Amino acid sequence: MKIEEFDLVIAGTGAAGMSAALRAEALGAKIALVEKSAYVGGTTAISGGVVWAPNNHHQRAAGHEEDRDLLRAYMKRVSQDRGDESLFDTYIDELPRAIRFLEERAEFEFTPLLDYPDYQPELIGGREGGRSLDNPLYDTKRLGVDRPLLRRNLVNGALPLTIGEAMAYRVFSNPFGLPYQEIVQRGKDGIVHGGAALIGRMLERLLRAGIRPRLGAAAKRLHLEDGGVGGVYVEEGGETLLLKARRGVVLASDGFEWDPELCAQFLPIEMKHPLSPPHNTGDALRMAHSVGAALRTMNEAWWTPAVQIPGETVDDIAPLHRGEFSIRCLPHAIIVNRRGRRFTNEARNYNDMTKPFFDQDSSRHEPRNLPAFLIADGQYLERYIFLAASRGRPIPEFIPHADSLEALAEKTGIDPTGLVDEVARWNEFSARGEDPDFGRGSSAFDRFYGDPEAPVHPNFGPISRPPFMALPIHPGAMGTKGGPRVDRHARVLSVEGEPIKGLYAAGNAQGSIFGAGYPGAGATIGQAILFGTLAAEHAAG
Template sequence: MNETYDVVVVGSGAAGMAAALRASCLGMSVLILEKAHKFGGTSATSGGVLWIPNHGLGTDDSREETLRYLNAVIEGDVRRDRLESFVDQGPEMVAFLRSVGIDLQVMPWSDYFAEYPGARADRSLVCPMYDGRRLEEEFHLIREQFTRFKLLNRYTMDFNEAFGIAAKAPGWIATLARVVGRYWKDWGTRRVTRRDRLLSLGGALIAPMRELLRKRGVELRLGAAVKKLLMEDGRVCGVEVERLGHTRLIRASRGVVVCAGGFEWNQALRDRYFTVAGDRRWSSTPEEANRGELLLAGLEVGADVEFMENGWWVPTMSRPMPGVSNFHEIHQATFDVGRPHSVCVNREGDRFVNEACGYDRFGNAMIQDHLKTGKNAPCWLVFDATFRRKFPAGGYMPSPIMPDRSIGLGEWDHYIYKAPTVAELAVKIGLEPARLESTVQRMNEYARSGVDPEFGRGNTDYDRTFGDARVKPNPCLGHIGLPPFYAVAIDLGDLGTKGGLKVDDRARVLDTQGRPIPGLYAAGNASGSPFGNAYPGAGGTIGPAMVFGYVAANEMARALAAPSGSRVAASA
């Protein structure tokens, strides 16, 4: 072996950073390997939300209430020990992060199954905006947010600012001016880079962990692709790494923690495992990043897998990347599909879901409808001029920000469709006109009554959170009648995969006989979700990822501690 560390962490997203930070604080030497030339992984480009029930930050949540909720929303078999490990270790992980100086704030967002027993609106945590100068030269190496999370692909916004501007909430113009103004007042940064110095959302989560690791002397090696897990006497003892065309063998005396993401960008694996494979290009994670290399490496050393049939679904759409020839950008339509003055239909012109439900539930409904009809994935978001004025539709911002005249001529009737009547719009998008007209007419009746008898749109706190309070009597149902009418195709996108290496309640990777593989751990989307196919609330991906990264470090510390005078205290 060319180098030796106690712990090698593969991947620099939230799971990897949490594992590395905890292991370093427990006294172990750590190396982080990242195959990309930027760090932060999918986490840095995400909303950066952690779903951690009973987190202890001033709420009256409880273990019992959490398990009551999870038991209600999870369908199918999951391993109880792992589920309870997440519930029990989550508050401990939050306490650890706060003890090392990472600020976490409670967001008043409803759980995604708000109608189920035990649901709450205080289990999601975020980090406040972060000043990128604290990373010094590494500020330029953290993954940048996608266009969808920045105003005009330039200005950093936090959640409240983004939601207020997108929905044109009261005071949105002042918010817009504040966001733009603070950027241009930052003369020092403007002389160096176009990039906004402030980091929010996923960047605000990754950056403070990396700052702490830098202070502790933990190396983050970029452009380092792990090609193989190395075995010695039945134990994973290190990794084979390729960097700059050279191969190195790196020993991990205590263990390798696989936090390298899932396999959503590997079409062969999607085709092999997913119920409805979809196209890898529909994914909203960084392009070509998560291809499942470490999943395949795990299989080579005898690891088992679980929950491989599904992803963390989110409705997405694509449009040409402005100013860049021949490239497309994927845009999430996370909340757009449930806004008033719109309806989602399959390719027969029929509704198939409560459009305002959680985005993962929306994706699962697309799958079920596609299995039934063969006419979904993609489906259509149909809306009128009122919607167009108020709300974004994937990559198309509201018309006061992005008027129709600013949309490229080559995009009309190829990416976004427009017609003076619903019937003419139906013809353009290949639907039977009378059928789409009938669907829109029913939606208008529901808007007048405030009741959706088909799917209950607007019945839950979650639905109403992303509606329009100015629309009465139901903030999620608005009349679809002001011409022109528009449509965009909605794809079965994802935030990553729910399946991966099978791990136990101590984050140890299991073989096909259910036995831990010594020296091998996994967390995040590299491992199977503790929730199976469920997505319980905002941050349901990153929360467990960080918890099991933390758990893996604790497990390695326990394994290292000797009965007398160990150099690492497992309780540290």
């Protein structure tokens, strides 16, 4: 067996792995950076690239100071008392420092999203803006011949916009008002946005330092020596080799949302629609578990409603599932189950609005709210885009549609009486802009994704004009949250609570510190950047 020796071996090239690599390189460590797929970037590269970083220097410079006690109270409440409170202070204190290092090393600056609310801004300590950071567009021509290494966003990568620009243009509520010619030209010129832009900058800096990610190299098994982890066995090019690590191994590779066996074992619902790249099959979890790691948050994920356009694929090996972030929040649209009944606040943040999909009908012994459908009408089509349907074009056949609610119900198997009654009830709510059933529109976050020009309320509008449409909508996830417990240095802890020598974890390869909650846009990437950085500093410092 071929053996190679390094100071640090890092598995995964999302924000966690790339942050670890950047910090370790700056500390002079000899690094091996391995990636299971054929592209650099992991789930980060297909995300919006926002970072939830409360107490960051950009926020403070804009006059948005933090009250530490209120911030901790918010993190505790939003995690539903299931977060790792021992690491909340680490997040508050150390992530701003990690952000500064990343900006300096990759030679760019984040921009504070001063009007982007936390995901539960009305909770104690919640904010209506300032904690999430946007990153600028990136020109992939800077990567030269290595441009093809970067994973791209298959959903909206051809329309590169920063989050700030998308907010200014009101990309969801005013989709026909964008300067499409200019934006499309950006894409043709090699400009990327969001997570791909963030990863592109990190990749450029590593390549400049002589660190080239090893693609198609899957970390599968830990090597033990001297009472700890001394390396990792990697499958690369059809053979297994040992990458020895003098200072440690950083697991930053994946969650387990694409592994049916692990999902069935731990998650509360069958996972059929993960949004991440299909290589996230729990390799890091299995490795950590094999050496006695304590696990946490195994039954949770970064839940997201998902929709699908037939025929779209990821890496030519799996169906592409699109996160549904906007249609459901706008006027003239609701979500119903097969009984025709609403069951969630459609406009709430994607993590929390997905959880009612899990509700179990105890008498029927089946999920109460599956299948589910996103219902909209002709008024919606006049103003907005309904996935692949828009005004002036035929509605695609994969979206069931009809000239009456009764006919729509017959096509989809929805109970017609329930649907007609529920739409009538919704129309009454829309007339006064109030939802006594689920509180839609009551949060600043709900309204943020609504239409500020709607006559009554940003989230309300009647469903009354044909054609009527029913888009299947599913519970999905951007990634799982379960994994090994870590300490403030990102060291993996054993079931006895002691650090496992030489083993670190970060990102979705670690057990999330946020428990059942999702505090704000970019908490996934914030956790990844922080613990990737901390792992490298402890191992290579």
